Amino acid sequence: MVWLWKYCMGVLYPSGGGLPGILETGVDEFLRDYRREAPLLMRTGLTLSSIVFILTPFMTVFIPVPVFFLSAKLKDRHANKLANHPLYLVRQTILLLRLVAGLCWGKHPQVRAAMGMEPLGEAPGTSRGSS
Amino acid sequence: MSHYAYQKTGNSLDLDVDVVVVGSGAGGSVVAYDLALGGLKVALVEAGPWRDPKDYPESMYGTMRDMMDAWGALFARGRSILPIVQARLVGGTTVINSAIVVRTPGDIFKEWRDEHGFGGDALAERIWTYQDQIEDELKVGEVPAGSYGRSNALAEKGARALNLHDHAMHRNVWDCQGTGNCLQGCKKEKKQSANLVYVPTIMEKGGAVISCAPVRKVIIKDGRAVGVTGRFVHPQTGAKGDTFRILGKKAIVVAASATQSPALLQRSGIRLKAMGEFFRAHPGTNVFGIYDERVDMNKGATQGWSSTSLRESEGLKLETLSLPLELIAGRLSGAGHTLMERLQEFPYIAMWVQAIRADTVGSVRTNIFGEPVVRYSLIPRDIQRMRIGAHALAKMQVEAGAKTILPGIQGMPYRISPDEVDTILDAPMDPRNWFSALTHLFGGCVMGSDPDRTVCNPNGEVRGVSGLIVSDASQIPTTLGVNPQHTIMALSRLRAHQIMDGEIGQVAPAM
Numbered sequence: 001m002v003w004l005w006k007y008c009m010g011v012l013y014p015s016g017g018g019l020p021g022i023l024e025t026g027v028d029e030f031l032r033d034y035r036r037e038a039p040l041l042m043r044t045g046l047t048l049s050s051i052v053f054i055l056t057p058f059m060t061v062f063i064p065v066p067v068f069f070l071s072a073k074l075k076d077r078h079a080n081k082l083a084n085h086p087l088y089l090v091r092q093t094i095l096l097l098r099l100v101a102g103l104c105w106g107k108h109p110q111v112r113a114a115m116g117m118e119p120l121g122e123a124p125g126t127s128r129g130s131s
Numbered sequence: 132m133s134h135y136a137y138q139k140t141g142n143s144l145d146l147d148v149d150v151v152v153v154g155s156g157a158g159g160s161v162v163a164y165d166l167a168l169g170g171l172k173v174a175l176v177e178a179g180p181w182r183d184p185k186d187y188p189e190s191m192y193g194t195m196r197d198m199m200d201a202w203g204a205l206f207a208r209g210r211s212i213l214p215i216v217q218a219r220l221v222g223g224t225t226v227i228n229s230a231i232v233v234r235t236p237g238d239i240f241k242e243w244r245d246e247h248g249f250g251g252d253a254l255a256e257r258i259w260t261y262q263d264q265i266e267d268e269l270k271v272g273e274v275p276a277g278s279y280g281r282s283n284a285l286a287e288k289g290a291r292a293l294n295l296h297d298h299a300m301h302r303n304v305w306d307c308q309g310t311g312n313c314l315q316g317c318k319k320e321k322k323q324s325a326n327l328v329y330v331p332t333i334m335e336k337g338g339a340v341i342s343c344a345p346v347r348k349v350i351i352k353d354g355r356a357v358g359v360t361g362r363f364v365h366p367q368t369g370a371k372g373d374t375f376r377i378l379g380k381k382a383i384v385v386a387a388s389a390t391q392s393p394a395l396l397q398r399s400g401i402r403l404k405a406m407g408e409f410f411r412a413h414p415g416t417n418v419f420g421i422y423d424e425r426v427d428m429n430k431g432a433t434q435g436w437s438s439t440s441l442r443e444s445e446g447l448k449l450e451t452l453s454l455p456l457e458l459i460a461g462r463l464s465g466a467g468h469t470l471m472e473r474l475q476e477f478p479y480i481a482m483w484v485q486a487i488r489a490d491t492v493g494s495v496r497t498n499i500f501g502e503p504v505v506r507y508s509l510i511p512r513d514i515q516r517m518r519i520g521a522h523a524l525a526k527m528q529v530e531a532g533a534k535t536i537l538p539g540i541q542g543m544p545y546r547i548s549p550d551e552v553d554t555i556l557d558a559p560m561d562p563r564n565w566f567s568a569l570t571h572l573f574g575g576c577v578m579g580s581d582p583d584r585t586v587c588n589p590n591g592e593v594r595g596v597s598g599l600i601v602s603d604a605s606q607i608p609t610t611l612g613v614n615p616q617h618t619i620m621a622l623s624r625l626r627a628h629q630i631m632d633g634e635i636g637q638v639a640p641a642m
Contacts, residue, residue, distance in 0.1 A: 012466045017475050030192075039369070042202055079466035084541070088563040091541070092212060095461070098470075102460030107190040115456065115478055117429070121318075123193020127180035127220075127366045128342070130136045 001047050002031045008050045009101040011067065011079050018114055022101055025108035034100065042100075049097040052090065056082060059090070134181065134334065137343040137363045137372050144363075144375040146339060148172040150630065151359050151379035152386060153346045153395065156223020157619040158603035159386035160325035160333075161265070165627030167336035174377045175333055176359060178345035178387070179219035180366035181326070182226075187316035191457040194315045198227055205390065207493060207569055209508030211562040213414060215569045217388055221342050222326025224388075225616065229313045229434035229452070230302040230322050232271045233613040234262050235621065238443070247608045248580025249589030261621040269303035269323040278309030280431010282481040285422070286451045287436050289527030295449065297440040302432070311453050313433035342366075344375055347501070349383055349399040349599060355637065356383040356599035379598075382636040385576075386603040386623065393495040393575035393605055394503035396586070396593065403594060405577060405586050410493040411610045413486040413571040414509060416517055416540075417452065417462075418524040420533030426481045428453040442612045446488035447520045449527070454482055462566065463537075464545060473545075480537075483527065485520030486570065488612040489513040495575040507569070509562040517565055518558050525552040539566055571615050576601045577608040590635045591626050598637035602626045 006027055015021030035043060058064040060081035061074050070078060083098065085091045105111055109119040135144055152163040155177040163175040179198075188194050195203045200219040207213040218224040235258055243250030265271075274283070283300075290296040303323040310319060320327065334340055347361040358379055363372030385392050393407040428451075437450035454462065456477060463473045493507030525536045529549040536547050538555055541564040547554060558564070578587035578601070582594060591606050593599040602623045604615055611618060629635045 012470065013460075014468055014471060016468050016471045019471055019475060021471075037196055037367075039202055039204070042204055045204075076467035076469075080469045083466035083470070084464055088211070094466070098466060099458075099461035103190070103192040103195070103457045106455065106457030106460045107192060112456065116425070116427075117456065117478075121189040123188030123190050123197065124186055125188070125193070125197055125367055126186045127182045127197075128134065128136060128186075130138075131134045 001050070002028070002035055004050045004054070005031050005046055008053045008097055009104070011075050012098055013101050013105050014076070020108070020110045020114065022105045025105050025111060027104055030104040045096050046100055049093045052093045053082065053097060056090070059085070134340045134342065136181065137365050138375070139372045141373060143373040144341070146174055146377045148174040148339065148377065148379055149381045150384060151176060151377050152384045153359060154223060154385070154387035154391070154603060155221050155330060156218070156325060156386065156388065156603070157225050157616045158623045159384065160222065160329040161620045161623040162384050162386060162602050162627045163333050163338060164329040165624055166630060167333045167338040169627070169631045171381065171631070173333060173338040174341060174379070175330065175338060176341045176344050176346055176377060177221045179221065179342065181221035181340065181342040182316070184316065184318050184320045187318050189312065189315055189318070191315070191455050194227065198316065207505040207507035209493070209506055211509065211565070211567070213507060213567055213569050215390065215505065215572065217390065221330055221340065222324045225324040226316045226326055227314055228616065230304045231434060231437065231614040232266065232269070232301045232303050232617050234259060235611065235618040236613060239609065239611055242609055247578070249578065257625060258618070258621045261624040262617055265617065265620050265624070269328060270305040271301050271303050272305070273299045273301060274432045274435040275307055278307040278432055279435050280309055280311070280428070280453070281426050282428040282453055283431055283435035283451050285426065285481050285531040286483055286527060289529070289531035290436070290438055290449070292530035293523070293526060295438045295440045295523065295527065297438050300435055300437050307432055309431045311429040311431060311433055314455065341375060341377065346387070346395060347398060349385070349395065351399060351596055354595065355597045359383060380637065382598050382600055382630050384600045384602050384626065386601070388603055389572035389575050389605040390495055390503040390505055392601060392603055394497050394501065396576060397497045398501040401593065401596060403586050405584050407495040407575050409574040409577045409608060410495050410505065410507065411491070411573040412489060412493070412507065412569040413448070413610060414489055414513065414567045415484050415486040415570055416521060416565050416567045417482050417484040418521050418528065418539060419537035420481045420483070420528030420531065421476055421535040421537065422479050422481065422533055425478045427478055428481055429455060439613060441520070441523065442488065445519050446516050446612060447523070448486045448488070448612060449520065449524060450484055450486070452482055452484045464539070481528065481533070483524045485517065485524060487513055487516040487520060488610045489516070509567070511560055514560045514562060514565065518556055521558065522552060522555040525555055540564055571611070573604050573607040573610055573615065576605040578606045579608055590629060592635050600626055600630070600635055
C-alpha cells in the first residue's frame with residue numbers, strides 16, 4: 001500500500017512557492033519505516049484514508065472517476081475541497097492522511113531550511129536495557 | 132535492586148515487594164519515591180520503555196513512535212473525535228509535557244468538601260505543604276527571560292493590553308535553554324521530569340523498576356489485592372515477551388492514568404457502579420495569529436506564558452503552545468497548493484491555546500481486548516466557553532500586533548481581519564466544527580464519600596478490595612482549571628504517607 005499512500009500524499013503536499021513537495025522529502029523511506037513500525041490500526045487507517053481520497057472526486061469536483069484520472073488542476077481542487085468537506089467523517093478521514101504526511105514533510109531538512117529552521121536530530125528509538 | 136526491561140520468552144519475572152506501583156508518571160513516581168525513601172521495598176511497573184534523554188527523538192514521528200501511548204492514536208469518541216495526549220514510557224507524561232506547575236487552587240478543596248465529602252482546609256494545608264516540597268525537588272521557577280521566545284512575549288503583550296496577564300509561568304525546568312522541544316522530551320536534561328528526578332532515587336534506595344511491562348490484571352484473592360501480572364512487550368517490535376508477576380505485601384497502587392487505571396480495574400474484575408464514570412477533561416483549542424515579522428514560535432519555551440484570569444468567571448485557561456512544524460502541517464486547513472501557500476507563513480505564526488474547565492462528563496470502558504474506550508461528547512455550554520476563549524485569544528493576538536487571525540474553526544473563514552474577531556462569538560456550536568484535543572484528564576476511578584457514586588473512598592482506596600489504592604488523575608472527581616501535574620504529585624505524596632503510617636493499605640486477613 002506504500003504506493004497508494006505516496007500517491008495521495010503527493011497530491012496533498014505538492015511543491016510550490018519555494019517549498020519542496022513531499023515527493024522531494026524522502027517519502028519512500030518514511031513510508032517504508034511507517035509500514036514497518038506503525039501499529040496495525042494506524043496502517044489500516046492510512047489505507048482507508050487513501051481509498052476515500054482516491055474514490056471521492058464525485059463528492060468534490062463532481063466527476064465520478066478515481067483521482068488517478070483527473071487533471072493536475074482537478075486533483076488539487078479535489079484535495080483542498082475534501083480537506084474542508086462539510087461532512088465531518090470525510091474531513092476526519094483525510095485528516096489522518098494529512099497528519100501522517102505532515103510528519104514526513106515537516107521533519108525534512110530541505111523543508112526546514114526553506115523555513116529558516118535548524119535541521120532536526122535523530123530519533124534513535126533506543127531505550128535502556130535491564131541492569 | 133534493579134531495572135528489568137523487556138524479557139523474552141523463557142525469562143519470566145517473579146518479584147515479592149512491599150508495595151507495587153503501576154505507572155511511573157506524576158502519580159506513580161512520587162508514591163514510589165516516597166515509599167522507597169521511607170524504607171519500603173517498592174516495585175515501579177511501567178508499560179512503556181525507559182528512555183534516557185540521549186534516546187529522545189527530535190522529530191514528532193519519533194515522539195509518537197517512541198513516547199506516546201498507542202502512537203498518539205488514543206481518542207475520545209463522541210459527536211466529535213478528540214485526540215488524547217498521553218505518554219507511555221518511564222516518567223509518563225511528565226517527559227513530554229510542558230512542565231507547567233500550578234498549585235491546587237483553594238476553591239477546589241471547597242468544591243471537593245461540599246460536593247464529594249472530602250477536602251476542606253485541612254487537606255488544602257497538607258497538599259500545599261507537599262507542593263512546597265515538590266517545587267524544591269523539581270527546581271520549579273519562572274521562565275527565564277533569555278528563553279522566553281517571541282510567541283510568549285507577544286502573548287504577554289496582548290494579555291497585558293486586555294488586563295488578562297495575571298501571573299508568571301512556573302515550570303519544573305531548571306536553566307531552560309529555550310530549545311522549544313518540551314513535547315519531544317528535553318534532550319538538554321533541563322526539564323525535571325519524573326524519570327530524571329524520582330525514578331533514579333527509587334532504584335538507589337533498593338526499589339525495582341520494571342519497564343516494557345503493561346499490567347494486565349491486579350491479582351485479587353479473597354477480597355485482597357496481592358499483586359499484578361502481565362506480559363512484557365518489546366519496545367521496538369511490539370512482540371510479546373514472557374510474563375511477569377509481582378506481589379506486594381502492603382499495597383498495590385494503581386497510577387496508570389485516567390484512561391488506563393479504570394481499564395485496568397475493569398480488566399481485574401472489579402465491578403462498581405461508578406467504575407469508569409465521571410471522566411472529565413480540559414479540552415483545548417487554538418487560535419493562530421500571523422505577524423509581519425518572524426515569530427519563530429519553536430524558539431523559546433514551548434509553553435512560557437499562561438493566564439488563569441478567566442478561570443473563575445468563564446472556566447478558561449489561556450496559554451501559549453508552540454507546536455512543531457510537522458504537526459502544524461497537519462493542523463492548518465486545506466490541502467494541495469492551498470495548503471502549501473498557507474505553510475509558507477509558518478515562521479510568522481504565533482499559536483495560542485485555551486483549555487476549558489469543561490462540564491462535559493464522559494466515561495472509560497474497555498473493549499473486547501481490555502483496552503480503554505473513552506466516550507466524551509462536548510456539551511453546548513462547553514462549546515460556548517470555547518467561543519469566549521477563542522475570542523479572547525484572537526483579541527490578544529490583535530493587541531499584540533497580528534495582521535491576520537486564523538480561528539481554526541470549520542464553518543468560519545480561514546482568515547479573519549483584526550476588526551472581524553467578534554465574529555468568533557458566533558462560531559458554530561457543533562463540536563465537530565472545532566479542532567480540539569484532550570490534554571488534562573480526570574476521573575474514571577473517582578474518590579469521595581458516597582459509595583454509589585465513587586470507586587474509591589476519600590483516601591483513594593478502591594471500595595471492596597483491601598490494599599488497592601488509586602493514586603493518579605483518575606481519582607480526582609472534578610476538573611481543576613489549572614494544570615493537574617502538581618495536584619497529582621501532592622495527592623500521591625499524601626497516599627505514600629498514609630501507606631507508611633498504616634492509614635491505608637493491606638488489612639491483615641481474618642484469622
